[in-house]
Amino acid sequence: MNRIDVHAHLLPGLDDGCRTMEESMACARLLVEAGYSHIFCTPHIWPNLPENRPAEIAQRTVELQVALNMEGIELKVFPGGEINLRPDTMRTDPDDLVSYGMNGHYCLIDLWAQTLPDFFEPAVRWMQSLGLTVVLAHPERMRAIQDEPDEADRIGGMGVLLQGNLHCLVDPPGSMTRRRAEEFLRQGKYFMLGSDLHHLENLPPRMAGLRRAIELVGEDEVDRLTMENPAKLLGIK
Numbered sequence: 581m582n583r584i585d586v587h588a589h590l591l592p593g594l595d596d597g598c599r600t601m602e603e604s605m606a607c608a609r610l611l612v613e614a615g616y617s618h619i620f621c622t623p624h625i626w627p628n629l630p631e632n633r634p635a636e637i638a639q640r641t642v643e644l645q646v647a648l649n650m651e652g653i654e655l656k657v658f659p660g661g662e663i664n665l666r667p668d669t670m671r672t673d674p675d676d677l678v679s680y681g682m683n684g685h686y687c688l689i690d691l692w693a694q695t696l697p698d699f700f701e702p703a704v705r706w707m708q709s710l711g712l713t714v715v716l717a718h719p720e721r722m723r724a725i726q727d728e729p730d731e732a733d734r735i736g737g738m739g740v741l742l743q744g745n746l747h748c749l750v751d752p753p754g755s756m757t758r759r760r761a762e763e764f765l766r767q768g769k770y771f772m773l774g775s776d777l778h779h780l781e782n783l784p785p786r787m788a789g790l791r792r793a794i795e796l797v798g799e800d801e802v803d804r805l806t807m808e809n810p811a812k813l814l815g816i817k
């Protein structure tokens with residue numbers, strides 16, 4: 581097994597990610613060249629995208645796999661989703677909660693807030709009560725954590741794992757996203773790193789972020805964050 585991407589908007593036409601199957605294929609080729617063998621497709625779960633539910637995402641992932649196989653691209657794709665945490669998240673039917681591999685073990689959430697909202701902890705606790713390990717996407721991009729990096733530890737104390745975005749490691753030097761991403765990477769705070777790919781045109785800098793991660797913390801640590809830990813999402817805790 582090579583690297584596993586844990587955050588990718590690779591399914592065509594489901595959200596603001598890849599627009600066509602051709603774009604998905606081109607991104608897939610580039611990921612394979614960069615050393616990836618497995619990808620979790622994590623479309624946005626937003627109220628304005630009501631069709632992004634477990635069965636639909638799983639079906640679209642199968643269709644993508646068929647297309648990859650027909651093109652001879654050696655990539656295995658798995659369903660997932662990026663759940664935007666909202667005040668009403670706790671009213672979601674548990675059967676509609678997307679998880680990595682739709683296997684009910686780990687789920688990916690995102691949140692955009694200046695400060696951590698009051699619903700954050702109850703929503704996380706509710707997901708955990710359903711047996712899910714919650715992974716927070718790109719904390720380095722959240723204003724609440726940029727301003728108060730100790731919040732990352734408080735969130736970690738709740739049992740939430742952190743997923744860093746590769747792109748942030750090649751953001752302009754001195755930018756808040758890059759500073760926090762480098763800091764968290766060096767401090768070993770990430771559980772895994774993902775590309776968060778959306779489009780072909782900005783996939784190359786995301787792969788440059790992978791090389792930058794290796795420069796910063798070495799191959800072994802990057803293997804832990806892009807192979808060893810992501811393998812746990814495949815079903816075995």
Ligand SMILES: [Fe+2]
Binds near residue numbers: 587589662717776
């Ligand atoms: Fe994303």
